Amino acid sequence: MSRKLASRSTHGCWTCRLRKKKCDENHPSCFRCTSLQIACDGYGPRPYWMDRGDLQREHARYKTHIIAQIKAAMRENDLPATSQDVERELDGLVAGTAATSSHPLAHPTQETLLRRDGDSHASSEPIWNETLNNADSQQHSCDQTVRMNSCNQSSSDASQTLVTSISPITDECNVRGSVDISRSNSSSETNMDTMDLLFDPIVSEYCTSELSGYSSEADWSLCAPRTLHSASTDLISQRAGLSNPILHGDMEDILFMYYFDHVFYMHCPFYFPSSRQGRGWLLSILKGVSSAYHAALALSEYHHSTSMQHGSAYSTRARGGHYDLALQGLQTSLARSAAWSGNLGLNHNVEVLTTILHLLFYESCSGGKHNWQIHLGGASALLPSLVQAQMGSATARKDQTKEHQCSAIPHPDTSISFLLGFFIHMHIIAYASTRSSQFLISDHKVLLEAGEVNLADLIGCTNWAMIFIFEISSLDRWKKEEEDAHRLSLIELTKRGRQIEERLLSRLASIEYDLSKSAPVDAHLRPDFIETEITRIFALSAITYLHVVISGAYPDIPDVKRSVAKTMDALQNLSDPKLLQHVVWPYCISGCLAADEQQKVFRELVSLPRIMHGTCLEALSLMEECWRLRKTESSRHDWVSIMERRGQYILLI
Numbered sequence: 001m002s003r004k005l006a007s008r009s010t011h012g013c014w015t016c017r018l019r020k021k022k023c024d025e026n027h028p029s030c031f032r033c034t035s036l037q038i039a040c041d042g043y044g045p046r047p048y049w050m051d052r053g054d055l056q057r058e059h060a061r062y063k064t065h066i067i068a069q070i071k072a073a074m075r076e077n078d079l080p081a082t083s084q085d086v087e088r089e090l091d092g093l094v095a096g097t098a099a100t101s102s103h104p105l106a107h108p109t110q111e112t113l114l115r116r117d118g119d120s121h122a123s124s125e126p127i128w129n130e131t132l133n134n135a136d137s138q139q140h141s142c143d144q145t146v147r148m149n150s151c152n153q154s155s156s157d158a159s160q161t162l163v164t165s166i167s168p169i170t171d172e173c174n175v176r177g178s179v180d181i182s183r184s185n186s187s188s189e190t191n192m193d194t195m196d197l198l199f200d201p202i203v204s205e206y207c208t209s210e211l212s213g214y215s216s217e218a219d220w221s222l223c224a225p226r227t228l229h230s231a232s233t234d235l236i237s238q239r240a241g242l243s244n245p246i247l248h249g250d251m252e253d254i255l256f257m258y259y260f261d262h263v264f265y266m267h268c269p270f271y272f273p274s275s276r277q278g279r280g281w282l283l284s285i286l287k288g289v290s291s292a293y294h295a296a297l298a299l300s301e302y303h304h305s306t307s308m309q310h311g312s313a314y315s316t317r318a319r320g321g322h323y324d325l326a327l328q329g330l331q332t333s334l335a336r337s338a339a340w341s342g343n344l345g346l347n348h349n350v351e352v353l354t355t356i357l358h359l360l361f362y363e364s365c366s367g368g369k370h371n372w373q374i375h376l377g378g379a380s381a382l383l384p385s386l387v388q389a390q391m392g393s394a395t396a397r398k399d400q401t402k403e404h405q406c407s408a409i410p411h412p413d414t415s416i417s418f419l420l421g422f423f424i425h426m427h428i429i430a431y432a433s434t435r436s437s438q439f440l441i442s443d444h445k446v447l448l449e450a451g452e453v454n455l456a457d458l459i460g461c462t463n464w465a466m467i468f469i470f471e472i473s474s475l476d477r478w479k480k481e482e483e484d485a486h487r488l489s490l491i492e493l494t495k496r497g498r499q500i501e502e503r504l505l506s507r508l509a510s511i512e513y514d515l516s517k518s519a520p521v522d523a524h525l526r527p528d529f530i531e532t533e534i535t536r537i538f539a540l541s542a543i544t545y546l547h548v549v550i551s552g553a554y555p556d557i558p559d560v561k562r563s564v565a566k567t568m569d570a571l572q573n574l575s576d577p578k579l580l581q582h583v584v585w586p587y588c589i590s591g592c593l594a595a596d597e598q599q600k601v602f603r604e605l606v607s608l609p610r611i612m613h614g615t616c617l618e619a620l621s622l623m624e625e626c627w628r629l630r631k632t633e634s635s636r637h638d639w640v641s642i643m644e645r646r647g648q649y650i651l652l653i
Helices: 014-019 031-035 054-076 083-100 108-113 135-143 192-199 201-208 228-240 245-267 280-288 290-307 321-335 342-365 372-399 402-407 414-434 442-450 463-484 490-516 521-525 527-551 558-572 577-582 584-592 596-605 614-632 639-646
Strands: 162-164 179-181
Touching: 014 031, 014 054, 245 280, 245 290, 280 290, 280 342, 280 414, 290 321, 290 342, 321 342, 342 372, 342 414, 342 614, 372 414, 372 442, 414 442, 414 463, 414 584, 414 639, 442 463, 463 490, 463 527, 490 527, 527 558, 527 577, 527 584, 558 584, 558 596, 577 584, 577 614, 584 596, 584 614, 584 639, 596 614, 614 639
Parallel strands: none
Antiparallel strands: none
């Protein structure tokens, strides 16, 4: 039904009521809040801070401060010059929107979609997959969606309305959304998002890289700048396939819970944070950031479909739908990365990296062949802010005097340690998998040595083993640089390699002694035992890797034969066979150097029904080709040479 907008609505969202502004009462988030990039506090019961007292005044000052920062960033990008400009435009747009739209509460399914886990009231957090039942409501949604227009668009084609983004951005202050004001009074003015998209190096790589062999799970043509008309058409076609909006919402809730109950621990089985925060930071990001939410659902949908014997009974979208939506949101977020600084920039990067991490998890499940390089490369540009925050906190703690240690500066947010740990691991393994030097970053070793990131809590492997792999990779890169300059000294190479080997063997002997000591019957169920056996597998494989760097991929070298045999035995005796999915790199490089009589064992390791991880199967495929070529050709072959022959690189995680 039509409605008229009062001068100040008594039924508006709590944010507009706090700010004493007009509200269009759009659900789940009003147009004014999303346009100003602030959290819309929704329409539920009165928040605790609306106490008509100190809390309300403090919250109002907080919102005012956030809006001032956002408007300052907008002015730097040649957007409206004053706060009044923005508010005046919004007043007109909110009034216009209200005059032409239907009351959101008249739509019976939206209230259902706002309820989660049986809550009897509407959630104040946005659910990023609202369902529309008719073409009118779909078109209205499209009119409020930011799309990336061509930089060459003339002023006559420029949009004269303020449109909101499909990818709201949440920071520590719950800043969401983005604003894009295009005007027609100057032919030289262009859309801010378009300019950011064209000139941001990260987004440029996302949008221009040629993605080889990519399957139908995501359409990377979405990366190209498009007009508002074509984007609206795409959004309508995406949503037209939803036959039952209520069922659609329920299924996304199921996938969301399946992610937290099962999928998260498939990828992070060693993560049990001791802090009270737990996984709350992750829940907060997934609820507030569109791209991260859809990336998690894509991952959950993939795992759920593979766990069903006859396909997923819960599939409500075309395969890859959530992945596509995650990519679109990621592109929009990356386009605005340069607009944020300080704590806002740090939190923005945390959100973007959370999305990228889930997309990388998705890629590893599907074989680790497609798009991981572009995702990991994009992450590399955002990680320095997290490294700086982590090291800054460490320096502050170190500088404290003893008498002030009782009020020690806390570690950075759990999310920073979590993301840094996984990306450091992925970067180190990426180089060791492919010899791509862009992934070998010296700051990562510094963080591991300082103990500011604990990999054992994330991947089950202690820091020292990963540091050795980093050092061997550095030696490999040095060797290649010296070869390219025609000055490689085999004596110097061997000397450097032996120094690494001596220290590595010493650490390895220590943990093998610990494993050999008598232990309780249930020792294999203890986290510290699992951590030790996984660390040992990585360390043994590091020895194999080191000898390949020094001498080449020759399986008959005695040291190689010993390390491969020990690694094979350790893999066979894993306390849980499913842990093989978390030691893919050791499994692959040891298997590629396996002798003829050992090859059967490496095949059998992935033949278990519970091993469904796509990268494990790709690793076996590399081994098989390596074994075959070693018999038919006189040249040496290892995992990297096979990838180069195929023209397809695999992230062995």
